[in-house]
Amino acid sequence: MNKERQVAFRAALEAGSLIKERLGQITRIDYKGQFNLVTDVDKTSETLILDILKEAFPEDRILAEESGSIRSEGQRRWLIDPLDGTTNFAHGYPFFCVSIALEQNGQVALGVVYNPISDELFYAVRGEGAFLNDEKIHVSMVESINESLMATGFPPDTRHSPINNMSEFKTLTDMSHGVRRDGSAALDLCYVACGRIDAFWERKLAPWDVAAGSLIVEEAGGKVSNLEGDALDIDRGHILASNGLIHSQIIHVLHELKATREEISQS
Ligand code: 2AM
Ligand code: CA
Numbered sequence: 001m002n003k004e005r006q007v008a009f010r011a012a013l014e015a016g017s018l019i020k021e022r023l024g025q026i027t028r029i030d031y032k033g034q035f036n037l038v039t040d041v042d043k044t045s046e047t048l049i050l051d052i053l054k055e056a057f058p059e060d061r062i063l064a065e066e067s068g069s070i071r072s073e074g075q076r077r078w079l080i081d082p083l084d085g086t087t088n089f090a091h092g093y094p095f096f097c098v099s100i101a102l103e104q105n106g107q108v109a110l111g112v113v114y115n116p117i118s119d120e121l122f123y124a125v126r127g128e129g130a131f132l133n134d135e136k137i138h139v140s141m142v143e144s145i146n147e148s149l150m151a152t153g154f155p156p157d158t159r160h161s162p163i164n165n166m167s168e169f170k171t172l173t174d175m176s177h178g179v180r181r182d183g184s185a186a187l188d189l190c191y192v193a194c195g196r197i198d199a200f201w202e203r204k205l206a207p208w209d210v211a212a213g214s215l216i217v218e219e220a221g222g223k224v225s226n227l228e229g230d231a232l233d234i235d236r237g238h239i240l241a242s243n244g245l246i247h248s249q250i251i252h253v254l255h256e257l258k259a260t261r262e263e264i265s266q267s
Contacts, residue, residue, distance in 0.1 A: 189213025
């Protein structure tokens with residue numbers, strides 16, 4: 001995995017520096033659907049990353065946010081988000097990153113997330129621990145929701161869906177030190193991994209939003225699952241990541257809220 005890691009670092013750092021140079025200069029925002037923003041920087045960053053990966057690993061398949069699936073014969077799949085936190089970037093709010101993961105035999109084997117503003121490179125190779133700029137990182141030791149700080153996010157179709165995360169947001173905000181909504185799932189996961197927050201949950205994410213970050217959390221000693229507490233399926237995109245210690249407490253709260261919602265809808 002050494003070559004893969006070095007190539008992913010290079011792609012993330014080069015893409016990150018391109019994104020940073022363009023911060024505050026966006027003159028045109030396009031939309032994928034009604035609420036999903038995309039800028040020319042997403043596309044340029046992705047082209048740069050794909051060129052580097054295709055040259056180094058021509059056999060591998062790639063799934064990238066702006067280009068979709070690039071097929072080849074290989075068993076391995078790269079998952080690329082060239083700019084996670086596009087809405088933040090488009091508004092000049094400095095919380096976004098580049099996320100690159102490699103999946104092998106259906107499991108994420110390598111995850112690299114780079115924040116070009118703070119110059120923080122998070123990464124993990126399965127079985128080898130998680131790192132932030134070469135320092136080993138670990139999840140927090142917080143043991144109860146009441147002492148925790150969390151993050152969540154809201155899918156773009158929130159305003160049309162009854163499952164809009166609002167009751168979860170209110171309940172867990174009231175129970176904890178707070179729930180942030182920072183707008184980059186990949187970075188939120190890295191924040192769980194290094195103990196800046198104790199948990200993160202979100203629905204309807206894409207595989208490229210969660211692939212790298214979920215491995216980084218696991219390798220930092222944390223836990224990832226879907227919102228019922230079962231194994232995470234990155235292709236389904238419902239994720240709870242935590243320090244492990246408060247995982248079942250959060251699952252319990254989410255379960256109770258879901259049961260209440262179902263009771264109300266049946267009455
Ligand atoms: P993006 O900035 O790369 O689009 C914010 O809650 C998180 O949701 C971000 O990681 C954002 O990634 C992601 N996101 C935004 N729109 C999305 C969509 N239509 N499908 C999946 N994830 C999305
Ligand atoms: Ca993106």
